[in-house]
Amino acid sequence: MPDKVLIYSRLPKSLTQRFAGRFDLLDSGGKPAHEVFPADEVAQIRALITAGGTPLGAADMDRLPALGAIVCYGTGYDGVDLKAAAARNIAVGHSPGANAAAVADVAVMLMLATTRRLTVADAYVRDGGWASAKPSPLMKPPPSLAGCKVGVYGMGEIGRKIASRVAAFETEVGYFNRTRYDDLPYQYFPSLDALAEWCTVLMIAVRASAETTHVVNADLLKKLGTDGHIVNISRGSVIDERALVAALKEGTVAGAGLDVFETEPHAPDELTSLPNVVLTPHIGGNTRESHVAMQACVVANLTAFFGGEMMPYQVK
Amino acid sequence: MPDKVLIYSRLPKSLTQRFAGRFDLLDSGGKPAHEVFPADEVAQIRALITAGGTPLGAADMDRLPALGAIVCYGTGYDGVDLKAAAARNIAVGHSPGANAAAVADVAVMLMLATTRRLTVADAYVRDGGWASAKPSPLMKPPPSLAGCKVGVYGMGEIGRKIASRVAAFETEVGYFNRTRYDDLPYQYFPSLDALAEWCTVLMIAVRASAETTHVVNADLLKKLGTDGHIVNISRGSVIDERALVAALKEGTVAGAGLDVFETEPHAPDELTSLPNVVLTPHIGGNTRESHVAMQACVVANLTAFFGGEMMPYQVK
Numbered sequence: 001m002p003d004k005v006l007i008y009s010r011l012p013k014s015l016t017q018r019f020a021g022r023f024d025l026l027d028s029g030g031k032p033a034h035e036v037f038p039a040d041e042v043a044q045i046r047a048l049i050t051a052g053g054t055p056l057g058a059a060d061m062d063r064l065p066a067l068g069a070i071v072c073y074g075t076g077y078d079g080v081d082l083k084a085a086a087a088r089n090i091a092v093g094h095s096p097g098a099n100a101a102a103v104a105d106v107a108v109m110l111m112l113a114t115t116r117r118l119t120v121a122d123a124y125v126r127d128g129g130w131a132s133a134k135p136s137p138l139m140k141p142p143p144s145l146a147g148c149k150v151g152v153y154g155m156g157e158i159g160r161k162i163a164s165r166v167a168a169f170e171t172e173v174g175y176f177n178r179t180r181y182d183d184l185p186y187q188y189f190p191s192l193d194a195l196a197e198w199c200t201v202l203m204i205a206v207r208a209s210a211e212t213t214h215v216v217n218a219d220l221l222k223k224l225g226t227d228g229h230i231v232n233i234s235r236g237s238v239i240d241e242r243a244l245v246a247a248l249k250e251g252t253v254a255g256a257g258l259d260v261f262e263t264e265p266h267a268p269d270e271l272t273s274l275p276n277v278v279l280t281p282h283i284g285g286n287t288r289e290s291h292v293a294m295q296a297c298v299v300a301n302l303t304a305f306f307g308g309e310m311m312p313y314q315v316k
Numbered sequence: 317m318p319d320k321v322l323i324y325s326r327l328p329k330s331l332t333q334r335f336a337g338r339f340d341l342l343d344s345g346g347k348p349a350h351e352v353f354p355a356d357e358v359a360q361i362r363a364l365i366t367a368g369g370t371p372l373g374a375a376d377m378d379r380l381p382a383l384g385a386i387v388c389y390g391t392g393y394d395g396v397d398l399k400a401a402a403a404r405n406i407a408v409g410h411s412p413g414a415n416a417a418a419v420a421d422v423a424v425m426l427m428l429a430t431t432r433r434l435t436v437a438d439a440y441v442r443d444g445g446w447a448s449a450k451p452s453p454l455m456k457p458p459p460s461l462a463g464c465k466v467g468v469y470g471m472g473e474i475g476r477k478i479a480s481r482v483a484a485f486e487t488e489v490g491y492f493n494r495t496r497y498d499d500l501p502y503q504y505f506p507s508l509d510a511l512a513e514w515c516t517v518l519m520i521a522v523r524a525s526a527e528t529t530h531v532v533n534a535d536l537l538k539k540l541g542t543d544g545h546i547v548n549i550s551r552g553s554v555i556d557e558r559a560l561v562a563a564l565k566e567g568t569v570a571g572a573g574l575d576v577f578e579t580e581p582h583a584p585d586e587l588t589s590l591p592n593v594v595l596t597p598h599i600g601g602n603t604r605e606s607h608v609a610m611q612a613c614v615v616a617n618l619t620a621f622f623g624g625e626m627m628p629y630q631v632k
Contacts, residue, residue: 109429118429118594119438130581141604146417146421167484272441280438281452287457287461290460291457
């Protein structure tokens with residue numbers, strides 16, 4: 001009999017169908033399992049698949065008494081209370097790097113789109129403004145990327161792929177990361193403040209955690225400056241969204257490209273009504289190849305767990 | 317007395333003000349000079365500044381009897397009848413390479429935006445579709461760029477900058493160009509057909525001319541294939557726009573990112589109503605630095621001409 005695996009987050013069927021052949025999936029559609037499945041079935045659940053950003057705390061774990069493995073679909077695991085999992089001897093796995101290229105692509109797309117004002121430009125063509133010689137919303141030419149200072153916050157697999165892509169645009173690349181890497185050809189800054197002071201475009205690629213919550217606040221945005229742009233493909237929690245909205249409205253910063261938000265799937269109205277932002281619905285890792293790679297990590301983690309072995313992609 | 321210079325195309329004042337201090341500008345706002353200025357003044361015009369794509373034929377030249385220099389603002393000069401100019405001993409200048417980085421940036425932006433469906437994604441967030449869990453228009457994950465075959469048509473300064481940027485996305489880069497360059501690390505294809513057959517994303521960076529008019533036609537788009545995307549930052553004339561619209565509607569190709577159109581500033585309604593295109597109003601070279609560089613070329617060309625010397629950036 002196949003092992004039972006709970007689908008803990010609301011995940012599209014198209015993403016979980018690959019697991020259905022291997023495991024007996026209990027998909028609660030994002031609801032708590034005990035509200036959807038009978039107690040005796042819930043009691044047998046030894047493993048679950050979750051989206052890393054979905055809250056999964058001690059109380060949630062306690063409702064799944066047989067739980068031994070939490071497997072995150074994707075690289076993030078910020079929703080999982082790692083201490084609570086460790087205290088219950090629950091292993092946590094993820095899919096490191098599997099989506100790094102796809103996420104880095106979206107980061108660069110958002111950087112280009114916010115600095116060159118792509119959505120405003122597209123609307124100007126589509127609504128006939130250009131054809132009828134209406135005053136262009138693009139009259140003030142933006143600075144070139146060539147020679148521009150781009151700061152990358154977080155130098156994990158995604159940060160590295162962002163940096164190597166951005167460098168090809170003839171930019172200067174700097175970074176801040178807890179660890180300094182001497183093998184990287186980019187300028188190191190000892191703090192996020194120093195990086196923001198230096199750069200014009202700030203790319204957020206840091207792993208979300210309690211320490212990084214709201215580190216991008218009003219003060220930091222001021223350091224970025226009125227010509228500054230911010231791009232976030234990490235987690236919404238890293239940016240104080242209210243402070244960002246205020247800065248975008250007041251012109252403290254020039255623009256933002258955001259793939260992630262504080263309370264997904266909700267992007268606040270104050271944000272969605274702004275012209276100087278480009279917004280995408282957390283599509284960073286959403287490519288065919290990165291789904292295949294992430295699913296392979298999930299299967300490998302679950303197979304190892306049910307085989308009594310350590311997960312190959314375990315969170316340390 | 318400063319030399320008289322006609323502003324031949326409709327150009328924003330913000331772009332021509334740098335010339336006003338050096339030359340006596342006659343700005344006809346895009347109308348024929350003889351309709352706006354007295355005949356004796358028109359007869360004194362020895363030089364003009366034009367946007368390279370604006371038609372400037374033998375008859376236009378003959379209405380400016382003293383004309384000795386045509387100076388294109390930007391790299392293109394496809395609107396200028398070079399034979400007619402040569403026959404009248406009129407030198408033609410341009411601004412080669414000055415905007416190459418800025419144009420290449422837009423090319424990559426359009427590549428990312430069409431493959432990752434940026435404008436559809438932005439609209440899905442802004443109109444509340446994501447927040448209210450409406451079926452996502454992005455459910456089908458697109459292929460990753462990493463490993464994708466990108467073809468560059470035209471390997472001049474802009475094509476080279478496109479290729480070096482695109483390569484940083486872990487793509488395979490191929491190109492077709494009249495001349496094969498052995499110093500380039502990209503695969504060479506002996507024809508545009510062969511390139512289109514091979515690649516998934518086709519980037520048009522060829523110089524527009526009579527030979528390249530409508531070389532991207534229905535047959536070529538079929539070679540690109542149903543997964544294929546096309547990006548054009550060169551000139552609208554290179555693509556048979558009707559054939560492209562038909563291919564986009566029928567799904568013969570997947571999407572397009574266009575900064576240039578056949579009859580600018582008009583983008584046809586059949587194009588602007590499509591969801592699988594990203595459209596920008598010829599903003600390729602529109603950055604502060606590239607305007608400064610293009611203006612420096614214009615000033616250098618005009619200064620040399622009025623000084624009786626050969627223009628430093630003369631079209632051969």
